[in-house]
Amino acid sequence: MDDALMRAINSFARATPWLHSLMYGYATYGVALFAALLVAGWWIARRSGNPARVAAAAWAALGTLIAVGINQPLVNTFHEARPYTTAPDLLVLADHTTDFSFPSDHATMAGAVAAGLFLVRHRLVAWLATAAALLMAFSRVYIAAHYPHDVVAGLLLGAVVVLVGWALLRGLLTRLVFLAARTPLRPLVTTGGLP
Numbered sequence: 763m764d765d766a767l768m769r770a771i772n773s774f775a776r777a778t779p780w781l782h783s784l785m786y787g788y789a790t791y792g793v794a795l796f797a798a799l800l801v802a803g804w805w806i807a808r809r810s811g812n813p814a815r816v817a818a819a820a821w822a823a824l825g826t827l828i829a830v831g832i833n834q835p836l837v838n839t840f841h842e843a844r845p846y847t848t849a850p851d852l853l854v855l856a857d858h859t860t861d862f863s864f865p866s867d868h869a870t871m872a873g874a875v876a877a878g879l880f881l882v883r884h885r886l887v888a889w890l891a892t893a894a895a896l897l898m899a900f901s902r903v904y905i906a907a908h909y910p911h912d913v914v915a916g917l918l919l920g921a922v923v924v925l926v927g928w929a930l931l932r933g934l935l936t937r938l939v940f941l942a943a944r945t946p947l948r949p950l951v952t953t954g955g956l957p
Contacts, residue, residue: 767910768845768852771903776853781904786855789868789901792894796875799891800826803882809953813943815882816951817935821928822878829874829923833865833916840864845906856907866908869916872898877921881928 775782788795800823807819842864846854872895880888899913942951 764909764911768849768903771900771910772852772906775855775904775906782855785901785904788897789856789905789907792898792901793868793871795894796826796872796891796898799879799887799894800875802887803879803884803891806884806887807882808951811952813939813951814932814936817932817939818878818881818883818928820939821931821935822875822881822924825878825924825927826871826874826920828927829870829920830867832923833867833870833919836865836919837862837867842909842912845909852906855905856902863908864912864915865919866899866902866912866916868902869895869899869908869913870920871916873917873920874924875920876917877924878928881924 775785800819803822804816804819807815810816840862842862844856844859844863845852846856846858872891876888876891876895879891882888895917899917902908902913903910939951942948
């Protein structure tokens with residue numbers, strides 16, 4: 763099934779040459795959009811005056827870094843070859859690299875950011891991040907940098923790390939934000955008063 767989906771997406775890529783530069787650009791540099799979404803989540807949370815939302819925004823960024831850090835040893839453990847090295851008949855738009863394919867770092871980052879922004883409880887930003895994450899996963903397969911199972915595993919890993927981490931650290935992080943509001947760091951955590 764994974765191979766059939768890979769080939770279907772690759773056939774779509776062959777049929778849409780007008781999308782090549784857009785998909786390549788997003789698959790390669792779309793990380794910047796996720797950074798902007800994290801900043802937007804922090805900005806919105808900070809204006810809310812709710813320490814839990816500010817803590818969630820901070821955790822969204824930190825949890826994303828942790829998720830990608832956890833992913834790195836997994837990639838090296840699984841040693842899965844990239845699609846362009848195992849299926850030479852694919853249309854390949856990706857730059858060739860020497861690292862491995864499973865799970866996808868880009869998808870792990872995207873899944874973590876999307877899950878983290880749901881914790882901030884701002885629907886528009888969270889749904890934008892989710893759409894951006896799904897598009898990132900698709901684009902990585904479109905350019906033949908990853909198999910579909912690579913990006914699905916990455917999305918899930920990123921989301922799980924952020925959600926489990928939040929469940930474990932929510933109280934501590936919220937307390938730290940509350941304390942930070944009483945220091946010179948106050949402008950970073952609130953624009954008004956915190957309860």
